[in-house]
Amino acid sequence: EPEVTQTPSHQVTQMGQEVILRCVPISNHLYFYWYRQILGQKVEFLVSFYNNEISEKSEIFDDQFSVERPDGSNFTLKIRSTKLEDSAMYFCASSGEQGMNEQYFGPGTRLTVT
């Protein structure tokens, strides 16, 4: 069964550094998402992406964040200048054709900002 994959599984970075989190969505899916989960808290929506552009973004997704689909398979989240409060688990998700709502999550990248 196809799954969403993410790399790396764990990223440690210093405050102020740039990080890029990578995701490979399920191959025939059209909609892509990033969510984050601070330890012990609920999953929070960051951004959705369709047809090579952002569809919606949350208040969390400020100018320090960007997303890109650089080729036909990868979907990336970039944080330009990391802050301590960016430490969280970041999940990528994808869903299929329009009207099909089921979102499948990747295993996550644990980002630790020191």
Place this chain on the structure above:
Amino acid sequence: GENVEQHPSTLSVQEGDSAVIKCTYSDSASNYFPWYKQELGKRPQLIIDIRSNVGEKKDQRIAVTLNKTAKHFSLHITETQPEDSAVYFCAASWGGGYNKLIFGAGTRLAVHP
């Protein structure tokens, strides 16, 4: 704004008992309600979902009910087993193509042998 409330935050049951988790949503335009199970350190896994044109859906030991008028939906697990122990999240979405999920705060379910 959009919000999903989930109760209880923790639930402890004996193996074989039933467990019920309840959620309330604020956005009346919501029409898609998935439930995710998250084991420690792992990804949220979709276990069941329901759309607003249906009142109840079952899949083996799990079922979900939806009351659109009251804007609440519930997850029911029967004959609980220790492997059901996990954090369960409800979510709501308005169901368009690029439909963000708004999650509840989660319920930590512990099933004791």
